């Protein structure tokens with residue numbers, strides 16, 4: 287599929303999409319479209335109010351299909367993306383291979399969101415279907431979306447929108463892949479391929495190297511699976527980079543809970559327990575693709591938390607990369623264990639200026655914030671502010687939760703340096719973060735994002751829950767706002 291920039295409407299365009307803001311220009315805009323296409327303004331005005339995601343399909347006397355799409359009053363980036371994604375998702379079976387979107391009334395940055403939304407509308411979940419697979423001309427090879435704009439920078443926005451949405455769809459595929467098609471090795475292969483394609487370096491530490499370098503917490507979680515754990519290290523460095531940013535993502539390809547086994551209700555959703563890893567992958571790929579002036583290190587500890595005779599057990603005391611010992615209370619609190627090694631590896635080997643980890647870490651965070659926001663934990667107010675600013679911009683909501691030292695009591699152990707669970711079903715997202723903090727070597731510019739509720743969402747774009755790529759646009763925005 288091609289996305290072209292055009293500055294004049296082709297007179298034989300078959301389908302033209304106009305988007306409308308509920309601003310002072312609304313009526314004039316509707317008037318203009320009505321007269322250009324010989325439509326009845328009064329009838330249109332009666333039915334179409336330009337509410338967010340409202341759309342109206344009409345036909346001109348010249349047999350053109352005109353689609354009016356509402357964007358509401360003051361849409362943010364995610365509103366615009368969702369409006370276009372919904373429109374394309376619902377209309378794609380009725381569209382010919384070429385459509386034109388008039389974006390002349392939108393700002394340059396909005397053009398990027400129009401492109402992202404339109405492209406994502408073509409995303410299909412049916413990767414593994416052998417029957418009833420549908421194809422839609424506009425999203426096939428010969429498909430064309432024309433972006434009608436006279437703005438000078440439209441081309442740049444189109445290129446960015448295309449780049450971002452392509453990576454996002456790769457991340458959707460990774461998130462939606464079932465556990466039998468997604469192992470720690472698959473994740474490492476994804477990173478290696480992406481690194482080759484976009485010119486950044488990727489190093490994989492396999493089981494033997496994990497042993498010799500003593501990533502004992504990652505090894506313990508992975509020891510019950512036939513798919514061995516790996517540590518994936520990615521590095522992208524722009525010659526203009528001023529700051530070094532370290533990203534760490536939880537990559538559990540399936541979380542059965544281990545010996546502290548989960549109940550079977552919704553257990554299938556645990557194929558998405560690598561949402562943190564996916565966010566890190568997407569961000570690094572995009573930073574490299576868009577050549578951002580940053581130095582980025584991504585670390586993904588990846589493993590499968592399985593039930594087996596060889597699995598680690600509650601009561602085990604295990605070691606870790608940091609040298610600290612950990613008493614295992616619950617093998618289902620595995621994310622914090624592999625992140626302990628990932629974070630400590632990052633600090634000791636790369637000493638980044640800023641360190642952010644993302645993880646589908648706790649059910650407690652889902653109980654607190656639901657599916658609409660991720661929990662943010664940091665002791666650095668400046669970092670909290672910058673992340674919140676980026677989140678407000680992209681619509682990937684973050685809500686700050688506390689990290690008071692009193693919660694350390696929950697993870698003190700009688701027999702080891704620390705334990706992995708308090709045993710009480712209270713403040714779970716906070717005590718999990720207090721656990722992570724132990725392994726950050728007191729890093730002063732660290733934030734943990736608990737994305738358990740947001741990575742695999744309940745959205746309008748899929749009948750069941752599906753990958754969202756939460757964190758990718760957020761981190762991209764954060765990186766681009768850095769000085």
Ligand code: BES
Nearest residue numbers: 616618619621646647648649650707738
């Ligand atoms: N992967 C889960 C957290 C999770 C829950 C992610 C729901 C997405 C949706 C994590 O490994 C886990 O099992 N956490 C436990 C920790 C508990 C045993 C201390 C939880 O939150 O229940």
Ligand code: ZN
Nearest residue numbers: 541618619620
């Ligand atoms: Zn778990």
Ligand code: ZN
Nearest residue numbers: 538541559621
């Ligand atoms: Zn987990």
